[in-house]
Amino acid sequence: MLPVLDLAAAEGDPDTFRSELLAAAHESGFFYLVGHGVSKEKAEEIFALARRFIALGDEEKNEISQLKSPHFRGYSRLGGELTNGARDWREQIDIGPEREPITDAEGYWNLQGPNLWPSALPELEPALTAWGQGMSAVGLRLLRQWALALGADEGVFDDAFAHHPATLMKVVRYPGSAENPQGVGAHKDSGVLTLLLVEPGSRGLQVELATNEWIDVPPLDGSFIVNIGELLEVATQGYLRATRHRVLAPEPGVDRLSVPFFLSPALDAVVPIVSLPEELAARSRGVEADPDNPIFSTYGENAWKSRTRAHPDVAQLHHGITPA
Numbered sequence: 107m108l109p110v111l112d113l114a115a116a117e118g119d120p121d122t123f124r125s126e127l128l129a130a131a132h133e134s135g136f137f138y139l140v141g142h143g144v145s146k147e148k149a150e151e152i153f154a155l156a157r158r159f160i161a162l163g164d165e166e167k168n169e170i171s172q173l174k175s176p177h178f179r180g181y182s183r184l185g186g187e188l189t190n191g192a193r194d195w196r197e198q199i200d201i202g203p204e205r206e207p208i209t210d211a212e213g214y215w216n217l218q219g220p221n222l223w224p225s226a227l228p229e230l231e232p233a234l235t236a237w238g239q240g241m242s243a244v245g246l247r248l249l250r251q252w253a254l255a256l257g258a259d260e261g262v263f264d265d266a267f268a269h270h271p272a273t274l275m276k277v278v279r280y281p282g283s284a285e286n287p288q289g290v291g292a293h294k295d296s297g298v299l300t301l302l303l304v305e306p307g308s309r310g311l312q313v314e315l316a317t318n319e320w321i322d323v324p325p326l327d328g329s330f331i332v333n334i335g336e337l338l339e340v341a342t343q344g345y346l347r348a349t350r351h352r353v354l355a356p357e358p359g360v361d362r363l364s365v366p367f368f369l370s371p372a373l374d375a376v377v378p379i380v381s382l383p384e385e386l387a388a389r390s391r392g393v394e395a396d397p398d399n400p401i402f403s404t405y406g407e408n409a410w411k412s413r414t415r416a417h418p419d420v421a422q423l424h425h426g427i428t429p430a
């Protein structure tokens with residue numbers, strides 16, 4: 107089982123918390139987080155709203171189809187997303203910061219713009235906006251603990267990560283499928299860190315602890331599943347590990363519901379490289395060099411890579427590009 111970390115303990119016994127945080131993020135890159143202060147009722151409210159959205163008809167969902175958004179926001183249908191060029195069997199809404207689009211934007215600046223919200227479920231916008239603010243606060247608390255644990259100033263990531271963050275949030279459902287086993291294909295997350303809320307009882311998440319060695323990660327009541335994104339791997343020269351993970355489609359008749367929150371910096375933020383104490387630097391693995399997945403240190407470039415690859419239909423329709 108993955109380690110369980112208690113964020114509340116960071117106040118009482120910070121040294122122990124930080125060494126556990128460092129170990130978890132170095133060794134598996136994934137852990138459960140409890141003591142985060144987000145109530146069970148809030149999580150239940152989000153799942154109840156997610157279920158109401160899922161129950162809407164195709165027409166009501168497609169009112170906010172991602173094909174209508176040059177900014178890669180809104181609803182994508184089952185099979186509407188690719189990972190490693192293969193179809194993911196999940197339906198989802200993508201939500202980012204609510205901002206004005208940029209006129210004549212180039213490249214990754216196209217990611218900035220408004221969200222699409224379903225008129226059939228007006229409660230969704232305020233609830234998810236508040237949820238995102240709560241998740242940002244938890245994520246930033248964790249980042250400060252990492253900064254201290256890495257021997258840096260508490261605020262080392264704040265300049266890069268705290269201003270105009272281009273966070274991404276999803277509400278995702280994986281229906282049971284006998285035909286397509288790929289809920290979402292194996293990938294690393296492109297941002298800084300991910301806080302994943304999973305509906306109790308939902309199975310299917312797997313994490314690659316060593317090459318081709320996948321373990322099941324079931325939800326743990328009251329916890330978030332936290333994992334490192336590519337930018338923290340870059341910032342620490344691979345000391346902290348962005349671990350590949352995937353979701354297997356549940357068996358027919360059951361489904362999986364999840365709400366991932368990806369903490370990410372401003373689009374033009376360049377990730378600071380933390381100068382690590384000698385004993386940690388000696389154990390850094392370097393940033394993984396994968397010719398199929400270049401990692402960029404400017405967040406926007408990394409996000410543009412992953413968004414255009416995941417939604418080539420949107421990339422083609424609105425931007426006339428065919429992603430590599």
Ligand SMILES: O=C(O)CCC(=O)C(=O)O
Binds near residue numbers: 290304364
């Ligand atoms: O839905 C999940 O449990 C994981 C989703 C995920 O890994 C992702 O969207 O990046």
Ligand SMILES: [Fe+2]
Binds near residue numbers: 293351
């Ligand atoms: Fe992921």
